[in-house]
Amino acid sequence: MDNGREIARLWFHGMTPLLHVQDLHVAYADRTGELCPALANVHFDLAPGEILGVLGESGSGKSTLAAALLRLLPSNGKIQRGAVLFEGKDLLGASPQDLRKIRGGRIGLIFQEPSSALHPTMQVGRQVSNVLAAHESLDRSTLNEKTNQLLASVFPVDAERISRAYPHELSGGQRQRVLIAQAIACGPSLVVADEPTASLDSTTQQEILQLFLTLRQKFGLAMILITHNPALLAGLADRILVLYAGRVAEIGPTAKVLASPQHPYTAALLSCLPSHFAEGQGRRKTRLHVIPGDPPDLSLQKDGCQFEPRCAERMEVCKSNEPAAAAVSELHDVACYKFAG
Amino acid sequence: MRYFLRRAFHAVFLLFGVSLLTFLFSALTPGNYFDEMRLNPQISPETVAALRAQYQLDRPLPVRYAHWLNAVAHGELGFSFAYNSPVGPLLWVRARNTLLLTVTATLFAWLLALPLGVWSASRFGRAPDRVLSWATATLLVIPDLVLALGLLILAVRTGWFPTGGLVSVGFETMSPLHKIRDLAFHMALPVTALVLATLPMLVRHVRASVAEVLQAPFLRAAVGHGIPNRKLLYGYALRAAANPLISLFGFSVGTLLSGSLLVEVVMSWPGLGPLLLEAILARDLYLVIGGVLLSMIFLVAGNLFADVLLFWADPRIRIAASAK
């Protein structure tokens, strides 16, 4: 699976990215009105048909990123500055009407927690048709037909029965598929999925991830897949973007980032995983490597590199200045003073 | 199905209990209809005793109750001493008048409360919502009595509305259109009083339920899918907030007969309220019991109705109910 090289080829031919995010800064206002930064200096591009994995732990700002792209932040969230261009259109400055058309129409969104992302007293088939009806003016019978087709594409068996079911009658995996059906209903070119497999068991997880790959193949769908589990991205994402404390630590082709992570945080994170268990004989029941220190508290607004207090390779300059992204190889950028000029 | 049978059974049981209690309390209160008569020197004690015997007031309590139950089973609600006629017809006429008022008022109140509440919830915390909250709070604080009197004063001062009664003199001779117009004018003030009395609480409930739902993840998800605003508010939010509102609606239906007593008395509307009031003051036993029973039937029916609606509206309740 070498989409990475394919993507690189596209970049070199100067193709317009599907999504261009530049210098994005997002903050939340707490009860006293003080602004607490959640995302800072976020840059990345997404090519059409590319799957970008956003890897981040709690507090890294990954859900904020998903919400900010479509301006779905809660009322105390503010996009302070930055640019988000989708298919050439400016999303941050778009009018409410245009934004509504893009949400669900051109960009599909799959939220966390399938159990709470569906309306509790509405049949799921209806919930899917509502998304279709919101963007296309169809008559009743065409609407039903399209809904059934959609459900059949995510539920290989039993789509009819599921269409009439209510969310609480479905399992976690089934609910997740309904969310996927809603997200792809209007044939968007980008789907943003926030922890789509978080509450699912291994087999269901695999099925959902496989479904994503199939959708990408069939429809050329680009995806932003947000997760805290690096293992999920291994067979799926073309590139990985690592978020730490609201900043981009590293972004590069999946294979490279997972096999030889350059940013100290990425390396530390990957070393925390229980080692490959097929061989793991002598390593069983030993201490796992941990990242020393505590997760970052963004309300403290620290100067310099956010990872510095926990970094094994920190230097003097890391305390005072935030590192800018530097290219370590083709398409692989790292924000760390180890690589700065 | 079993669910409803159980509920219906409970309802009948409840009615029995209420009738027994009412009977007991009325019989235990000091004095009865004939005490007034006894004070009158012109009526001989023998006549009083004879009348008492005729109305069986000299029999022990359980016997009276058993007789009454038997009569109810045959559709007779007893006999009114004051009006010297069977209770049934008296109640039906007055109840019909009351329902005319309360059904109209309830309908208006709900039809106004829903959009107001939803609109207020969608602008939660901002200026329009604050103004509405302030207005509803003020209305809530003003006692129903004051509202009714205030409207009466308005009627007297301006002469736009009649100051009491169901219809004007000469009603029978009016054309159908005039009849309706006349009735409407007479109803206007009492209905307004009732609506003003119940609207604030309804609006606050709708607002609270909808505001809570607006924070829910599924609503944010729906926004993320580009669902238009109106559909979000009514098709998604209100629908999800329906449960407590349906229970409230059941309560509204339940108080159709009993909730308007004060307004009827103050605005001289010939409904069940004034009738019951007189009956209590006159110790007219069977009229009181009959009236209370009728109100209770409505209350219980209202609750049952709410249960039915909830069962229909919320699939989760269907599962829970059948699992019991």
Next chain:
Amino acid sequence: MQPLLRVENLVKHYAAGRSARSKDKFAALDGVSLSIPAKTTLALVGESGSGKSTLALCIACLEHPASGSIWFEGIDVAALHESQQRLLRPQIQLVFQDPASSLNPRWTALEIVSEPFFVQRRFSKQRSDKACTLLDHVGISRKMANRRTDELSGGQKQRLAIARALALEPKLIILDEALSALDCSVQAQISNLLLELQSSLGLTYLFITHDFAMAAHFADEIAVMDHGRIVESGPAEKILRSPSHEATRSLFAATPRVPETHSVLVNS
């Protein structure tokens, strides 16, 4: 040397279908047998719906099995009377997957850890000291001890849940997907904590998970559950090197894994 916990032929049914009166019952546990020697860890792996949580609840005496026996330190737990079971409860503790719903968000950490003392009426004099010691044990600082639970992070909440489980000095701790909801680096920390506690306090763990990788790392023995039955069990190495049952192999294949990293920091 008798095992600390032995389960024999446990059966538990739940009603399937919409109505409680329906004849369809499905077997959550369909004749489960296992045994855990003291001071070891058994990992119970399976998908959702395989019956793992039901088994945990039965062992902890929170559910009654339809038939079968549960032997804890040689005593038949399932046959005990309610009041006798209550005496046994401190010995078997549970830690759940979602600390947010198993811990009261309005209580402080200290209150949560002290609660078992109140319920079981122990240590009336030194409750506060014991509670502080427990919190130290799990790595919750004094500063955090007076914070309300909803102000703690996911990892801290799970530490708190473990501290609460340790309060009554149990012999067996059942961890029902206790690590699944945590971030990777936090999973590593909590995993290390649990291993430390096992060696210092001599605890026995029943580690329920659907994550084969964590199970492989953590357990001495692995048992695989599918549709209410244990389909394969044995020492961890054996299961990992040569899984024999269909269900085991498919779980194995479904577990996502990261290729080995060549970074310098690996397990240094």
